[in-house]
Amino acid sequence: MVEENIILRIKSKLDDLSKAEKKIGEYILQHSVETVNYNTSELAEKAGVSPATIVRFCRSIGLSGFSQLKIQLYADSSGVAENLYTDITPNEEVTLIAEKLALRFNQSISQTANHLDTNRIEEIAKLLDHCSVIYVYGLGASHVVAEDFTQKFSRIGKPVVNTLDHHLLVSSLINAHEQSLFVAISNSGETNEVIKLTQVAKQRGIHTVGISQNENSTLVKLVDYPVIHHGGEAVMLRSAATTSLISQLFVVDVLYYAYVNRNSKEILNMLKDSKINIQSLFRKENG
Template sequence: MEESIILKIKSKLEELSKMERRLGEYILSHAEEIVDENTGSLAKKAGISPATVVRFCKSIGLQGFAQLKIKLYADVSGENGKIYTDISPNEDVPLIAEELAIRFNQSISQTANKLDAEAVDQVAGMLDACPVIYVYGLGASHVAAEDFTQKFSRIGKAVVHMQDHHLLASSLANADQNSLFIAVSNSGETIETVKLMKIAKQRGLRTVAITQKQDSTLTEMVDFAVFHHGGEAVMLRSAATTSLAAQLFTINVLYFAYVSKHYSEAVGRLKTSKSRIQTFFRKD
């Protein structure tokens, strides 16, 4: 059986440097929380430098922080849990469906409880005042950003959504300063998203983050943040499932909050767009 990483850290503490020992003691006291951290956030919480995290991992015989998180997760999950992924071998379809339904319902309920109604209202007001809305998300967050674009475009809002972050960076650098940039990122640490946010801030745009992390780099940069539930808590996700559902639910709440404040106009635009699409794309 593979040695417990927690026991290994305990046995190595006295051999480590002062800063590495401080990190080791922090990890032992917060083992379950470490799996959700990145190098920077862990270093900040433990009161050490990111370089110390790298040195610590090598001192205990690991290749890097990612390997440490996997081994920690294995320890805190126990041998009978789904240690590495959210899928077990040879599961029956009804069981898969039942488990997913439970996880989706839980994620959406927790997001509904977590949502700050005042923040949603403030963002809805910003959407009303901005001539152009720029929105970006990478990976699964791209799907959420695309859903935002589809919904708000149908009610007449000018939305710019590009997956190519270089092209979007050019657009942001020349955007009207009254425009709004919305960044969708579950972790709040996606490099491309953070860099685009820096451009938006330098340009003087209004900024919003839709994210799970309240202490992320992205959250600290924006004017307003709308938080959702974190979703999956496994090391190697087979796919973004409940986290994506939480993002989509959050965007829907924002959309309906906006539409309810502009009900007649929004419903009129929805009727018009539906009629035009049916007219232009009907079979002759």
């Protein structure tokens, strides 16, 4: 398992906690160093909750108990400047911006890797073997991920249809073969165009995959194969959009390599032939 930073894990889960658990989370974020020295009763008193709520809080953030929380708080606070956990603010030095983003990127990928449903990834990779065409759609930052998906799978011989024109994509989906696959990408899982296109694909009997951060979203509940990623809490300067993008790209990479692994010999030969032909083509043009 990849180690997650406990401070950023608490921040990313705050909105999902109960009111009492949220009070604990907020207290720990403001007093992480002091919390290491408290017992359960002392922390409960400081945060204004019951000791039982401390136990529930630990389980809600994926820990076995308060002892594990203290161990991770101690490990993560050792040698790490507290201001690295804060949002990017105006007039910061580039060095500090880079450190903060690196910390958030590592956290987002760690969370995604630790919670990714690998069985679901294997199911989708197996499904790709029998797909005649893959349709993929993402809007805004998610379109960058759709482009990355298209580039990766196209170069190994999978036909991929990817366009920002959702009207054109609707026409393609209506006439698509049932052996096709539609991959919908939306961080929120509530993007209107993504939902409408997914509904069309479902009506046509096409298999659907949804990549989203929100496991309770409309998209996740609608698709046949939901894939959940993680990626930082929302902040003023949109670092969450940046980290969620990194997490989505990571999911596409995992899916890509899972598929390649199933067909490694054939795909490696294909990539080798492709490289030789491209090099030969450009040598002729330059000659």
